[in-house]
Amino acid sequence: MTLATARKRLKKPRPKPKPKRTSGAGGPGRVDHGAWFLVLPALIPILVLSVGPLLYGISLAFTDSQSGRTEPTQWIGTLNFQDLLHDTLFWESFRIGLLWAVGVTVPQFLLALGLALLLNEELRLRWLARALAIIPWAMPEVVVGIMWRIVYNPDAGILNETIRDLGLGDGRDWLSGLSTALPAVIVVGVWAGMPQTTVALLAGLQNTPRELHEAAAMDGAGAWRRFRTVTWPALKPVALAITALNFIWNFNSFALVYVLTNGGPGGRTRLPMLFAYEEAFRYGQFGYAAAMGCVMVAVISVILAVHLVGRLRGGDDA
Amino acid sequence: MKTRKGTRAGQYVALLGYLVFLAFPFLWLISTAFKPARELGSLHPTWLPRNPTLDNFRQAFDEQPLLDAALNSLVAALGAAVIAVLIATPMAYVMARHRTRLAKAATGWVVVSQAFPFVLVIIPLFLVLKNLRLINSVPGLIMVYVVWALPFALWMLVGYVRAVPAEMEEAAAVDGAGRLRTLVSITAPLLAPGIVATALFAFISAWNEFFFALVLLKTPEKQTLPVVLTHFIGAEGVADLGPLAAAAFLATLPSLVVFALIQKRITGGMLAGAVKS
Structure with a gap:
């Protein structure tokens, strides 16, 4: 939602042109001395610790930088990228990362939409749902991982116990099963990210004009029709922005899966971030890991661009 | 209906x-x-x-240096929250009140910084901090956390500044108050609740953060709570469930309490930001 609002704010003309500037000589497009003084304390750290490292990181991808080496690092052109192209382990990890990102983002969106629609109604236990929705949001990701490990625990976990109680068999070792590990961590990802998505969608819902809703109901439109014709068009910008952000965040996520499975079993849950982390800080291949980071950014940007352009264009007649 | x-x-x-x-x-x-x-x-x-x-709690404290870890987490989170808000508030003020190229660039950075995988930032940061001898030190971690908390802090604070009508500042100026005077006696009090909420949110984010702490803190006595918690899980992924659950539960309490305090303001602020148009 940050994206949507940011864009809205950038486009929006100022409500009232100020007749007088209290802020000295700062016309549009220029910053006066006072403003510089206000901006510098934040600008310097941003340049030194964010923008700089980012550019440095991209340039590292074209070097043979390694940890603990005494010889100076050298430019090696696109050699890292050529190696990556043939690194089947990396592409397998990339495939798992995409599966995970889509597998988390889509159910997360649908479930959050359902919850937001419910919270928008005058239901009685609303306050409780709002309070509970905080828990996944406020919890450290590491604790979320630990908590679900305990839920999934084959013996002492509640999941297998429930399955046994229902007479559905003995349950299984969810996180170490080759076929169950990825779905199991995806469920955790959905759980952990629901609150932010719900809050964003709820904000969008409260933005939809109530009168339109009532008018549509008068005309005899059913709930689904009302959703399609009134709610969804108003909600769409928020929905697009939050799914795009969720997709990025999920693709880049690390702590949850690190704690749950550490990439196992047999690499079945090794997300690209886990892969790059090991490459950089276990094997010390800084240049190669930086190249992985660049590829991740590039592919994600392309996917997002296609998604956003496609939705913005094609969705209008729906 | x-x-x-x-x-x-x-x-x-x-x-x-x-x-x-x-x-x-x-x-x-x-x-x-x-x-x-x-x-x-x-x-x-x-x-x-x-x-x-309560055995699990006792055992958890025996097995891992939880108190030291909590202290490290507290220092890192407090330091990051206070510094982030101190430097973000003036910048947010400029971004909200002046439509300059700089403000646009800053907004762009806020958005772009969300998209980059941490691995691309952490390797250079690791090298830079190593040269400054700030690896394995809480101050080094605070520096990273400040910049990491800035996008969201700026985002929230810009919203709060916009909510303070510029007309009020103008009225004060007409009454002869200088610029600094206006900021201190008119704008600051109105912004205070928003600043506190932003600081608390930055505090929770830093308290919960794992990836940077994992990479930058090497020795157990310097590590923060989330990193120490993972030590309960053995090399083969076998964990002593009781103490693990006890420690995890304790580590969550501060975030939950703080979040409960600011929940209305955070969600309310987001709602206001999205709804107002």
């Missing part, structure tokens, strides 16, 4: 489903934290501990 009875009932069933899905893992964590080792070893665990005990 009237809603049919059947629909209402369906809505309550759905809401109940959500409540269960959201709450049960946390309840299970709490239950596990208070169970004696014998119950955790038995095959049929119960929702409520049959013989609740």
